[in-house]
Amino acid sequence: MASTHSFPQQQDPGLAQAQRIGRMDGMGEFAASVAHEVRQPLAAIALNADAALRWLDHDPPRLDEARAALALVASAGSHASAVLRSVHGLACNAPGSHDHFAADDAVQDLLPLLRAPLQRHAIHLETQLAPGRPLLHADPVQFRQVILNLLMNAIEALQGASGRPRTVLLSSRLDGGVQHFSIADNGAGIAPQAAGRLYHALYSSKPDGMGMGLAICRRILDAHGGRLWHAPGAPHGSVFHFTLPAP
Secondary structure (H helix, E strand, O other): OOOOOOOOOOOOHHHHHHHHHHHHHHHHHHHHHHHHHHHHHHHHHHHHHHHHHHHHOOOOOOHHHHHHHHHHHHHHHHHHHHHHHHHHHHHOOOOOOOEEEEHHHHHHHHHHHHHHHHHHOOEEEEEEOOOOOOEEEEOHHHHHHHHHHHHHHHHHHHOOOOOOOEEEEEEEEEEOOEEEEEEEEOOOOOOHHHHOOOOOOOOOOOOOOOOOHHHHHHHHHHHOOOEEEEEEOOOOOEEEEEEEEOO
């Protein structure tokens, strides 16, 4: 009986090249996501560690202040570790760890990370969250990622603003079956030519931006069944809105 042999088909070189480029693009996007998301907690770790050392160098040492600064270091370190796990899960399309929690608590957890940039740029942050502490059903780490990214964008939008007090307003309300969140700043606003590309990965309208924050926010919110969009502020700046289903 005549034997038959099967030979593996050769892959099209163009297709193989495209696949390699796709994998490299994916790795680059993942690396950029990690770098973007841990930048703020790492800055808080460095700042508060330096503050703790300065309190310890006092004569006599200011131990209560040093302990408080080190507690903030530990909190920022825990946040960075949780964010790394979250970014890895997003890259692998793994489902988040959903839980019931109050948005107020998640916002309070983030305020220590924002204290330094708010003070440095003389920005007043106001919060007006829905009364009654309504619960969310979401991944708490990813919810904090969304809030932190949008607040940092608002802070960065105000760095060049002059001639008026710099303000950021974080507000929320129950709107039917969803919780609606808004982050408003009174900066220069978003240029029309940038508006259509804001949510694209690796695109940034800022000279030193990484172009990942809004792309990560939209991916998180899409996975939660929510929405993300923006509108011009009145009379200045911009407002970013997002929704999450209420439990």
